[in-house]
Structures are given as C-alpha cells and as structure tokens.
Amino acid sequence: MTIPAENTVAWFQIGSDKPAEVEKFYGDLFGWNFTPDPDSAGYDLIGYPGGQAPSGGVAHSPDASGNHATFFVLVRDVAATVAAAEGFGGKVLVPPITSENGLVFAHILDPSGNNFGIFTPAP
Numbered sequence: 688m689t690i691p692a693e694n695t696v697a698w699f700q701i702g703s704d705k706p707a708e709v710e711k712f713y714g715d716l717f718g719w720n721f722t723p724d725p726d727s728a729g730y731d732l733i734g735y736p737g738g739q740a741p742s743g744g745v746a747h748s749p750d751a752s753g754n755h756a757t758f759f760v761l762v763r764d765v766a767a768t769v770a771a772a773e774g775f776g777g778k779v780l781v782p783p784i785t786s787e788n789g790l791v792f793a794h795i796l797d798p799s800g801n802n803f804g805i806f807t808p809a810p
Contacts, residue, residue, distance in 0.1 A: 701745050792807075793805055
C-alpha cells in the first residue's frame with residue numbers, strides 16, 4: 688500500500704446519524720463498500736471496488752447535528768500546519784489530537800468558514 692503525497696486530499700469522512708442509510712445510498716450510487724473499523728467503535732471504513740485500502744470513513748453521529756462531510760489533507764506536521772493556517776486567516780476548530788495508534792489530526796475553518804481536516808498517519 689502506498690501513502691498519498693503530502694498536502695493532498697487523502698481521506699474523507701461522512702458523519703451521519705443514519706449510517707446504514709448513508710452507506711446504502713453511497714454503496715448503491717458509487718459501488719462503495721463499508722467495513723467496521725477494528726480500531727474505532729462507531730466508525731466504518733469506506734473502500735472502493737479495486738481499491739487497495741480504505742479512502743474514507745463513516746462516523747456514526749448520535750443525532751443530525753453531527754452530520755457532515757469533510758475532506759482531510761495529509762501533512763507532514765499537524766501542529767505546524769495549524770499554526771500556518773492561523774497565520775493565513777484560518778481558525779482552529781479542533782486542535783491537534785493524537786489517537787491511540789499514533790494518527791494525529793486537527794480540524795480547521797478556512798477564511799469563509801468551511802471545515803476541513805488535516806492529518807499525519809500513524810507511524
């Protein structure tokens with residue numbers, strides 16, 4: 688499996704309070720497949736026919752207020768990218784978090800208020 692290039696959109700996430708319905712919709716529309724993430728309860732990995740590895744995920748939201756669609760950009764250093772984003776007029780929505788497996792991520796608002804994520808893969 689190859690790691691995507693830095694500073695590219697390398698993951699996306701769909702949050703839904705109706706994950707089964709969302710998965711059926713995208714599965715029927717695009718042929719995507721879904722498997723439970725063995726490392727995270729309430730999260731399903733999205734794969735594509737012929738794809739080598741998952742490219743996104745479905746986060747199970749407790750209610751509709753948590754529904755979202757977000758893209759994630761792979762970066763070398765999450766903390767440095769957060770600081771740079773603030774310098775360019777962005778706002779930190781979720782500061783850097785390190786997951787149990789070492790993945791580091793954060794959420795940023797661009798100057799027009801769009802939410803996107805950045806991440807560095809687990810070692």
